[in-house]
Amino acid sequence: MRMHHAGISVPDLDRALAWYCAALGLRPGYQFEVPPLRLRGGFALGDGDTGVELIELAGSAPGVPKTDPPTANAIQGFNHVCFRVDDLEAAYARLLGHGAVAVWDPRDAPEPGMRMAYVTDPDGNLIELVAPVSGSGSSAAGAA
Numbered sequence: 001m002r003m004h005h006a007g008i009s010v011p012d013l014d015r016a017l018a019w020y021c022a023a024l025g026l027r028p029g030y031q032f033e034v035p036p037l038r039l040r041g042g043f044a045l046g047d048g049d050t051g052v053e054l055i056e057l058a059g060s061a062p063g064v065p066k067t068d069p070p071t072a073n074a075i076q077g078f079n080h081v082c083f084r085v086d087d088l089e090a091a092y093a094r095l096l097g098h099g100a101v102a103v104w105d106p107r108d109a110p111e112p113g114m115r116m117a118y119v120t121d122p123d124g125n126l127i128e129l130v131a132p133v134s135g136s137g138s139s140a141a142g143a144a
Helices: 013-024 069-073 088-097
Strands: 005-009 027-034 039-045 051-057 081-084 101-108 114-120 126-132
Touching: 013 027, 013 039, 013 051, 013 088, 069 126, 088 101, 088 114, 088 126
Parallel strands: 005 051, 081 126
Antiparallel strands: 027 039, 039 051, 101 114, 114 126
């Protein structure tokens, strides 16, 4: 078994899809509509078919802000999405250059041999980036 995607509710599908593709180096995937539910969705894909499903529901409301990992961990349920990259500093800078908000700058992760950083996307969703300390390993998305 392996992860296929994580779903994120967004207020504007077109803007969010463009941002995830530009900022993370993902590519647009399958898009769909469910008119009776006033719902639209689309995938931003990384290596293979793994990615993020962005979902726009007409009339949806913003959730509880998750401005940093401790705040997000205090709320049960979905917390953040994480992308493994080859160059943490470059990927972090690329996200900031596309309007992401800095949360935690690159630093050692609790996982041995890994580094991490956090940002929020334009809609306030937490995104974690991780990379091996050595810089080796394959990129799941946008190594910048």
